[in-house]
Amino acid sequence: MKKSSLQFDIITVFPESFSYLKESMFYQAQEKGLVEIKIWNVRDFTHDAHKTVDDRPYGGGPGMVLKFQPLYDALIAAKKDFKTTKRRVILTDLGGELFSQKKAKIFSKERQLIIICGHYEGVDERIKEFVDETISIGKYALTGGELPAMIIADAVSRHIKGFLKNPESLEEIRGNEELVSIPAYTRPEEIKIKGKTLKVPEVLLGGNHKEIDVWRTKHQKKVL
Template identity: 45%
Template sequence: MIKITILTLFPEMFVPLNESILKRAQEAGLVEINLVNFRDYAVSKHKNVDDIPYGGGAGMLLKPEPIFAAIRDLPQVSHDRKLILMSPQGHVFHQKKAEEWSTHQELVFMCGHYEGFDERIRELADEEVSLGDYVLTGGELAAMVMIDAVVRLIPGVLGEEVSAEEDSHSIGLLEYPQYTRPADFEGRMVPEVLLSGHHAQIKRWRRKESLRRTFLRRPDLIKNLEFGLDDYSLLEE
């Protein structure tokens, strides 16, 4: 069981986490998701959570007090709690990060909104993570994407028969092409080898197609790969 807490000013945005596989995972007790609106911790009469930047400049910044108070008020259920700050200035999220987080007992996602946040908020975070090299209106959508990627890796979430091990990215390659019936769809044929029942050849074909697809579509992924001798012979074919 992983406990996930989301600190946000917009808890009503998180409806998608209560659908489909994520809903089932919560009902099965594999993950618990809690939403905390840190506006509840604002000190001023008007419950202000943002303010103008010192030194001038456009936009508003999240104030430190409400988010510090919200974190201090969280019950810590485990010693390997990870505090994650959503920010376009963080490291870019990827599958390996999802795998690592899925082994933790407790994850806390801190979502900013507005133009940015007071620099002292960074102190709270074990990690600062970005969804990608673009700027969102807030960290909420980024947190939902990351939570989805993490939760599906928790053992039991995808069910016995489905495995995340052969997903695109889990071995650093894109997934090979897949086909289902019919074998002949309006003249477009399923590759012969897949119909052959020859497991060793199918495995070889799939590895080769994964490599091909990765080379063509995502050459940037290739530098992180470790190739086996078999791969070199496949590439020479």
């Protein structure tokens, strides 16, 4: 069987969270062999009857910290599962580098991207000795790294040839790394609601692509 362009290996304590990555475009991409997604349950790498994945922090404090051993063992298993030299291991972490379109493009060049889902109370700091970088999706706290992992997988996959049916999608790339958002409309042409009439801009209905490009350039919003 031909290997995918990119394999995502996601290490998590909540494997059931990732149903999104089995739907729509991700499903089609996996069927076409563009990406492969493997979910590794940290609890499968514990050594006690209760499948304990976290423990109290040294020095005291609230909450529980994800243990080093099951995370490390899951990481080693993911590495053994896919033989490649083009691999990157990342940890989702509030204190990590801010994720960006540029970073997504860099990650898409790898053959294997291993994502360790962080935890709102943290992970044992020693696991960072075995990751290439820590990544944050924003300066706000989440209860876990599962949502960031899905966001990263989504943004990275868009850079894989064949993933998007139309590479020049509604969020278009201008120049090298400039990401812009462009207003979009679909049928019907006119919507009447709460005393208002909401219409599609006339220029988009005329079929003059030069004028449409001018309008879109004028109304685009730069994201990055």
